[in-house]
Amino acid sequence: MPQPRWVDAATVRRSLSPDRARRLVRQALADGLDPSADPLRQAVPAGDGQLLVMPSANRRAAGVKVLSVAPGNPARDLERIQAVYVLMDTETLTPSVLIDGSAVTSLRTPxxxxxxxxxxxxxxxxxxxxxxxxxxxxxxxxxxxxxxxxxxxxxxxxxxxxxxxxxxxxxxxxxxxxxxxxxxxxxxxxxxxxxxxxxxxxxxxxxxxxxxxxxxxxxxxxxxxxxxxxxxxxxxxxxxxxxxxxxxxxxxxxxxxxxxxxxxxxxxxxxxxxxxxxxxxxxxxxxxxxxxxxxxxxxxxxxxxxxxxxxxxxx
Missing domain, CATH: 3.40.50.720 (NAD(P)-binding Rossmann-like Domain)
Structure with a gap:
């Protein structure tokens, strides 16, 4: 399997401004994307927190975000939520890009x-x-x-x-x-x-x-x-x-x-x-x-x- 390309948080921010992210989300909804088609978010207890798995797919691509939520992390100078995003094309489903999932979340939620x-x-x-x-x-x-x-x-x-x-x-x-x-x-x-x-x-x-x-x-x-x-x-x-x-x-x-x-x-x-x-x-x-x-x-x-x-x- 080809080695997936890694995209770090700094590159995510350089690639996409917050306002451009807003326009992309709005356009997806205006174009008829159906949010109800999303698979259920999976939550699994792990340690003192939980793991979350969030998959989605469209005609062009499929992806899944894997998150960890550790409430005690701020006291350790670590982020409470950490994540990795795996992006694939829908034809082969081969992981092609790994993206800092926390950076994706920091952009998409606002x-x-x-x-x-x-x-x-x-x-x-x-x-x-x-x-x-x-x-x-x-x-x-x-x-x-x-x-x-x-x-x-x-x-x-x-x-x-x-x-x-x-x-x-x-x-x-x-x-x-x-x-x-x-x-x-x-x-x-x-x-x-x-x-x-x-x-x-x-x-x-x-x-x-x-x-x-x-x-x-x-x-x-x-x-x-x-x-x-x-x-x-x-x-x-x-x-x-x-x-x-x-x-x-x-x-x-x-x-x-x-x-x-x-x-x-x-x-x-x-x-x-x-x-x-x-x-x-x-x-x-x-x-x-x-x-x-x-x-x-x-x-x-x-x-x-x-x-x-x-x-x-x-x-």
Whole structure:
């Protein structure tokens, strides 16, 4: 078997900008890609964490991302999530390219969120709040800045040191004009005021319970929740989901993995019949609400990785 070509994280970033990644994801949905055709994500307990296997295929290529999730890794100065992506052509299914899977995830997750934010966020975003201090927090700010001029960003973390470090990384994002960035901890009284004043709120945490109050988010604002993919975990409360326009990547996948929506529906706060998909947004079948919050709950799907990996391999 020929030796697969290796593509490292730096090459992934050079090959594809965050905004180009957004446009690729959006175009795939506009062209009729069916997210429901994705195979189920496989999760296997391993050590103190879990292994995830995410395969997908289209007419041209097939690929699989293998991830490890180790909650104790940050204390070891290692990433909580690590991954490798294997890309193959559909004719021979010979592995041709190995790609840094964490870099693929770091690009595709904000790209998917940006497709939703582009449709669900107000045209003017004066302030944004990001819960979380990992790579996805920075990636989502970068993705937002590519579609909206946003002069003020608040980073909220459990630990002040981590929040300040992430705020510093956000401040270093270039090409978007002057950026006022501040760091808060989750128990700071100023967090509620920041959320109430924000037009975009992103939750990119490992929390299992809601990180913001049900009544904090303003009508017309956009909330993006990306931190969990398990039925028993949530970052958003039932009250917030119940008063919001709710959008997910795929209904069947959300029924299995979107704990925020699953728990809110089980508690009678909302009805699954009122939930829309990202493709509905892209195709104009649903529009953002101005009289209530707009929530996009993402769990991540394998087709998104394949869209990014194909482009990286070609370039």
């Amino acid at each position: 790209a998917v969120s940006a497709v939703a934010m582009e449709a669900l966020a107000p045209a003017v975003v004066d302030a944004a709040v990001v819960f979380g201090t990992g790579p996805q927090a920075v990636g989502h700010v970068e993705a937002l800045l590519a579609i909206r001029h946003t002069p003020s960003v608040t980073v909220v973390g459990r630990r002040g040191e981590a929040a300040r470090a992430t705020a510093q990384r956000v401040s270093s994002l270039t090409g978007h004009g002057r950026l006022d960035v501040r760091a808060l901890t989750v128990d700071d009284d100023a967090v509620e005021d920041a959320v109430r004043a924000a037009q975009v709120v992103v939750t990119a945490t490992s929390a299992a319970t809601p990180v913001l109050g049900d009544d904090w988010v303003a009508d017309g604002a956009c909330v993006v929740a990306i931190g969990s993919h398990e039925a028993h975990r949530r970052e958003l409360g039932s009250g917030l989901l119940g008063r919001s326009l709710v959008v997910v990547e795929d209904l069947a996948t959300a029924h299995r993995e979107a704990g925020d929506v699953i728990l809110a529906a089980a508690q009678g706060a909302m009805d699954w019949d009122d939930v829309h998909t990202l493709q509905d947004l892209v195709l104009g079948r649903v529009e953002r609400a101005s009289d209530r919050p707009n929530v996009f709950k993402s769990v991540g799907m394998a087709w998104q990785d394949l869209v990014i990996a194909e482009h990286v391999a070609r370039h």
